[in-house]
Amino acid sequence: xxxxxxxxxxxxxxTPTVISGNPIHVLNNHSIVDPEVLAKVDNDRVLVIxxxxxxxxxxxxxxxxxxxxxxxxxxxxxxxxEKKILSLNGYSATxxxxxxxxxxxxxxxxxxxxxxxxxxxxxxxxHFRATDIxxxxxxxxxxxxxxxxxxxxxxxxxxYPDNYPNEVDTDPLAIQIGSITSxxxxxxxxxxxxxxxxxxxxxNLFDATEQAVPNTNAGYELxxxxxxxxxxxxxxxxxxxxxDAVTQQTVYPNTSLANQLKIVSRLIKGGLKxxxxxxxxxxxxxxxxxxxxxxxxxxxxxxxLGAISEAIGAFQNDIKNQEIEDRVIGMTYSEFGRRIKxxxxxxxxxxxxxxxxxxxxxxxxxxxxxxxxxxxxxxxxDNVPYQHDFRTVYxxxxxxxxxxxxxxxxxxxxxxxxxxxxxxASACAIEMENPVFEKNAMxxxxxxPFSQQSRVEFKTEGGHTLVQLLDASGTVIKLLVDAxxxxxxxxxxxxxxxxxxxxxxYIRIQNxxxxxxxxxxxx
Numbered sequence: 001x002x003x004x005x006x007x008x009x010x011x012x013x014x015t016p017t018v019i020s021g022n023p024i025h026v027l028n029n030h031s032i033v034d035p036e037v038l039a040k041v042d043n044d045r046v047l048v049i050x051x052x053x054x055x056x057x058x059x060x061x062x063x064x065x066x067x068x069x070x071x072x073x074x075x076x077x078x079x080x081x082e083k084k085i086l087s088l089n090g091y092s093a094t095x096x097x098x099x100x101x102x103x104x105x106x107x108x109x110x111x112x113x114x115x116x117x118x119x120x121x122x123x124x125x126x127h128f129r130a131t132d133i134x135x136x137x138x139x140x141x142x143x144x145x146x147x148x149x150x151x152x153x154x155x156x157x158x159x160y161p162d163n164y165p166n167e168v169d170t171d172p173l174a175i176q177i178g179s180i181t182s183x184x185x186x187x188x189x190x191x192x193x194x195x196x197x198x199x200x201x202x203x204n205l206f207d208a209t210e211q212a213v214p215n216t217n218a219g220y221e222l223x224x225x226x227x228x229x230x231x232x233x234x235x236x237x238x239x240x241x242x243x244d245a246v247t248q249q250t251v252y253p254n255t256s257l258a259n260q261l262k263i264v265s266r267l268i269k270g271g272l273k274x275x276x277x278x279x280x281x282x283x284x285x286x287x288x289x290x291x292x293x294x295x296x297x298x299x300x301x302x303x304x305l306g307a308i309s310e311a312i313g314a315f316q317n318d319i320k321n322q323e324i325e326d327r328v329i330g331m332t333y334s335e336f337g338r339r340i341k342x343x344x345x346x347x348x349x350x351x352x353x354x355x356x357x358x359x360x361x362x363x364x365x366x367x368x369x370x371x372x373x374x375x376x377x378x379x380x381x382d383n384v385p386y387q388h389d390f391r392t393v394y395x396x397x398x399x400x401x402x403x404x405x406x407x408x409x410x411x412x413x414x415x416x417x418x419x420x421x422x423x424x425a426s427a428c429a430i431e432m433e434n435p436v437f438e439k440n441a442m443x444x445x446x447x448x449p450f451s452q453q454s455r456v457e458f459k460t461e462g463g464h465t466l467v468q469l470l471d472a473s474g475t476v477i478k479l480l481v482d483a484x485x486x487x488x489x490x491x492x493x494x495x496x497x498x499x500x501x502x503x504x505x506y507i508r509i510q511n512x513x514x515x516x517x518x519x520x521x522x523x
Contacts, residue, residue, distance in 0.1 A: 044273065044327055045275070045327055045328075045329075045401055045402060045427075046268055046274070046275060046276070046277065046327050046328045046329075047275065047276050047277070047328075047329060047330070047331065047397060047401065047402075048261070048264055048276075048277045048278075048279070048315075048328060048329070048330040048331070049149075049184065049276065049277070049278045049279070049330070049331050049333070050257070050279050050280070050281065050308070050312075050330060050331065050332045050333075051182075051278065051279070051280040051281070051332075051333060051334070052280075052281055052282075052284050052304075052308070052332055052333065052334040053127075053131075053280055053281065053282035053283070053284060053285075053334070053335070054127070054282055054283055054284030054285035054286070054334070054335075055127065055130075055284055055285055055334055055335055055336045055337065055338060055350055055351070055354075056284045056304075056334035056337065056338075056354055057284070057286060057290065057301060057337065057338040057348045057354075058117075058337040058338065058351075058353070058354030058355045058372075058384065059071065059075070059337075059338070059340065059372070059374075059384070060075075060078065060079075060080060060097060060290070060291075060301060060348075061096070061097055061100075061305060061354075061355060062094060062095075062096060062097075062114055062116070062355040062371075063080060063085050063094070063095045063096070063097065064093070064094065064371035064372065064374060065082070065085060065092065065093055065094060065095045065371075066092075066093035066094075066371060067371060067373070067374050068082050070374040070375070070376060070378075071374055073376075073378070074340050074341045074342070074374055074378040075340075075341060075342035075348070076342075077291075077293065077296075077342055077344075077346050078290050078291045078296050078301075078342045078346060078347070078348070079296060080097060080098065080296055080297055081296065081297060084098040084297045085097075085098065086098055086100060086101065086104040087104075088104065088107050088108065088114075088367070089107070089108045090366070091366070091367045093371055094114070094367050094371055097297075097301075097302065097305045098297045098302070099297070099302040099303070099305045099306035099309060100305050100306070100308070100309040101309065102309040102310050102312065102313025102314075103308075103309040103312060103313065103357070103359075104309075105313065106312070106313065106316060106359055107365065109365075110364075110365035110366075111316065111359060111360060111361055111363060111365060112357060112358070112359050112363065112365060113357065113358040113359070113363045113364060113365060113366065113368060113422050114355055114356075114357060114366070114367045114368065115355060115356045115357070115358070115368045115369060115388055115393060115420070115422070116355055116367065116368060116369030116370060116371065116372065116387055116388070117353040117354070117355065117369055117372050117384055117385065117386050117387040117388060117517070118333075118353055118354065118355065118356040118386065118387075118388045118389075118390050118393060119336070119337070119352050119353030119354070119384075119385075119386030119388075119389070119390065119474065120133065120139070120140060120386060120389055120390060120391075121139075121140070121386070121389075121468070121475070121476035122139075122140040122141065122475050122476060123140065123336060123351075123352040123353070123383070123386070123473075123474050123475060124140045124336075125336060125350040125351075127285070127335060130335035130336045131183075131335040132183060133335075134333060134335055134390060135147050135148070135182055135183035135184040136148065136183055136186075137151075137390075137391050137394060137413060137414065144414075145183075145186065146183075146186050146187060146188055147182070147183045147184040147185050147186040147187075148184065148391075148394050148412065148413065149174065149184045149185050149192075149276050150183075150184065150185045150186040150187040150188075150191065150192045150193075151187065151188075151411075151412045151414075152398060152402070152404070152412050153173045153174060153185065153187060153192040153275070153276070154187035154188055154192060155408060155411065155412060157169075157173065157192075160173075160187070160189075160190070160192065161190055165235060165238075170235075170238050170273075171235070171238055171272045171273045171274055172193065172194045172235055172239070172272070172274050173185070173192045173193060173274065173275060173276070174192055174193030174194070174274060174275065174276040174277070174278065175193060175194055175195075175196065175264075175267070175272075175274050175276075175277050175278070176193050176194070176195045176196070176277070176278040176279075177195075177196045177260045177263055177264070177277070177278070177279050178196075178256065178260050178279055178280050182278060184278060185276065185278070193276070193278070194235065196263070238272070239267065239272065241270070241271075242266070242267050242270025242271050242272045243266055243267065243270055244270070245269070245270040245271060246266045246269050246270050246322075249262060249265065249266060249318055249322075250314055250317045250318035250321055251314070252311070252314045252315075252318070253307070253310045253311060253314060255307045255310070255311060256281065257279065257281040257307055257308065257311040258307070258310065258311035258314055258315075260279035260280075260281075261279060261311050261312070261314070261315040261318075262314075262315075262318070264277045264279065264315070265315055265318045265319050265322060265324075268319070268322075268324055268327065268328060269319075269322040269324050275402075281304075281307065281308065281311075283300070283304055284301075284304060284334060286300060286301050286338070286347045286348060287343070287345060287347040287348070287349060288343075288345035288346055288347040289345070289346050289347060290342075290346055290347040290348060291346065293346065308332070312330065312359055315330070316359065316360070320361075325360065325361040326361060326362065328360055328361075329358060329359065329360035329362055329363055329397075329401060329423065330357075330358070330359045330360055331356065331357070331358050331359075331393070331397070332356060332357045333356055333390070334354060336350060336351060336352060336353075336354065337351040337352055337353055337354025337383075337384055338350065338351040338354070339351040339380065339381070339382065339383060340372075340374055340375075340378050340382045340383065340384060341378045341379065341380050341382060343380070349380075351383045351384060351474070352383040352384055352385065352386060352473065352474030352475075353372070353383070353384045353385060353386035353387070353474060354384065356388075356390070356393060358393075358422050358423075362401075362423055362424045362427050363422060363423055363424070364421060364422060364423060364424055368388070368420055368422065369387045369388060369515060369516075370387065370516065370517065372384040372385070372387075372517075373506070373517065373518075373519045375472075375504045375519065379472070381472060381473055382472045382473070382504065383472065383473045383474035384474060385470045385474045385506040385508065385517050386470075386474060386508070386517075387508065387515045387516065387517050388420065388515050389417060389510075391413055391415075391417045392417050392418055392419065392420055392515075393420065393422070394413060394417075395409055395413055395417040395418070395419050396419040396420045396421075396422050396423065397422075397423070398412060398413075399419055399428070400419065400421075400422065400423040400425075400427055400428055401423050401427055401428070403427075403428040416464075418464075418510060418512055418513060418515075419513065420513055421513055442458060442459045442509055442511075442514065442516045442518075443456060443457070443458050443459075443507055443509055443516060443518040444456070444457045444458075445457075445495075445507060445518065445520050448520050448521060449520075449521035449522065449523045450495070450497055450520070450521070450522060450523065451497060451522070451523045452496075452497055452498065453494055453495060453496050453497055454494070454495045454497065454520060455492055455493075455494050455495075456480065456492060456493050456494070456495060456507060457490055457491070457492045458481070458490070458491055458492070458493070458509050459489070459490055459491075459511075460485050460488060460489065460490075460491060460511045461488045461511060461512060461514070462485050462486060462487055462488045463484060463485065463511065463512055464483075464484050464511070464512075465481060465482075465483055465484070465485055465491075465509070465510070465511045466479075466481065466482055466508075466509065466510040466511075467479075467480040467481035467482075467493060467507065467508070467509050467510075468480060468507070468508045468510075469495060469505060469506070469507060469508075470505065470506040470507075470508060470517075471503075471505055471506075472503055472504045472505070474506075476508075478495075480493045480495065480507075481493050495507075495520070497522050500522045501522070502522050502523055503521070503522060504519060504520075504521055505519075505520050505521070505522060506518065506519055506520070507520055
């Protein structure tokens with residue numbers, strides 16, 4: 001094995017701080033970004049991705065105030081008291097968990113997007129597999145060995161890692177804090193990101209603190225590799241210079257997530273041109289004791305949501321004070337949501353779709369999509385059906401934040417996905433369509449409930465239109481319409497109920513920026 005390859009592959013496993021060679025270009029040197037767009041805007045932009053490990057309970061995070069009775073009946077042992085739900089300006093039907101006061105403030109200031117019911121057609125309920133799907137951007141029956149962000153970075157920096165870093169490209173492409181390098185930034189040949197195993201090792205590196213090694217042959221080899229990595233890796237000096245350039249920051253809460261975001265802010269302000277930062281926060285696999293029985297607004301889940309909210313709030317205050325908030329947006333995601341109905345252990349089991357947050361000065365702000373419909377009678381297998389495919393969010397970030405051309409988005413995302421107007425139109429100087437669309441008229445099904453068949457009338461503004469039938473588990477079971485229309489107007493399709501079991505189903509329509517879900521019942 002070549003020495004360079006040995007070090008690249010070994011350091012990711014053995015050293016507490018992995019710096020494996022991940023440079024950054026100025027995007028206007030590359031054809032993937034539209035030069036006409038770049039002539040109008042500054043594309044020195046950053047995306048911060050926060051992974052919520054374990055599967056966050058979306059219904060206790062973003063609460064359906066307009067269906068509070070059904071919500072309470074579905075989860076009486078963990079339901080948040082209605083009077084404690086945090087209100088959102090302009091959105092009386094939806095609220096936030098009472099622990100999320102900082103994110104409530106961001107929302108009311110127009111700096112928080114809530115994207116409802118994000119998922120994909122055939123949800124997977126394994127932590128490991130579902131995480132791979134989100135990181136790679138694959139279908140649930142498709143296995144990819146590259147990540148969606150890795151493909152984006154590889155498209156901009158061909159030939160990596162050879163001849164990097166150099167005099168022009170001095171900085172890492174992506175940095176992950178708190179874990180080994182993830183599939184998210186995996187390119188076709190190598191991972192496009194470096195990893196800092198934990199915040200303490202970050203500060204040890206820049207304080208010139210050497211962590212002890214065991215007094216064994218393996219320890220001597222580890223010590224040697226560390227010395228070689230410091231000698232051969234030119235990124236360490238750049239990162240240290242960026243860190244040293246920042247002498248004052250906003251006070252952050254003393255949590256692992258806040259400590260990670262504090263490092264991110266420090267490196268951005270210090271001058272690194274790194275495009276993507278990844279942080280993670282665990283503990284969301286709340287099968288039991290999710291809330292305190294005597295006060296369901298408190299407990300494990302409340303502590304987790306409070307930590308997220310306070311960390312993001314501190315981060316936004318910090319980057320505002322550092323005068324870098326124009327350059328940064330952030331996104332949260334979890335590998336899946338939880339079931340509609342709580343279990344007897346005071347928790348929730350693995351589910352399908354869940355809300356996703358985007359935050360920053362340049363997000364549009366607001367609630368995108370409708371509250372999930374909660375049936376009057378809920379079973380333990382009922383799931384929140386997805387309204388928005390998670391790859392629609394990725395596609396929107398590429399197009400409206402990183403200003404990637406539409407044709408290149410197709411190569412990165414591997415399939416055609418719509419976009420959502422989640423980011424200010426001025427970010428990429430793109431004219432965004434914002435047509436008036438009567439969401440209540442998007443889908444009409446009659447009869448509903450039905451026994452033999454139901455006629456579904458749906459509205460389209462023209463272009464590609466998708467109409468799907470989902471079962472109560474949130475899985476797509478029938479593709480009713482997959483067509484391109486040359487006109488705007490109403491169309492129809494018939495659901496035949498002969499092969500459907502009695503129960504709750506969902507009809508989902510996707511037409512351009514519009515995604516909508518309607519409940520239908522088979523008798």
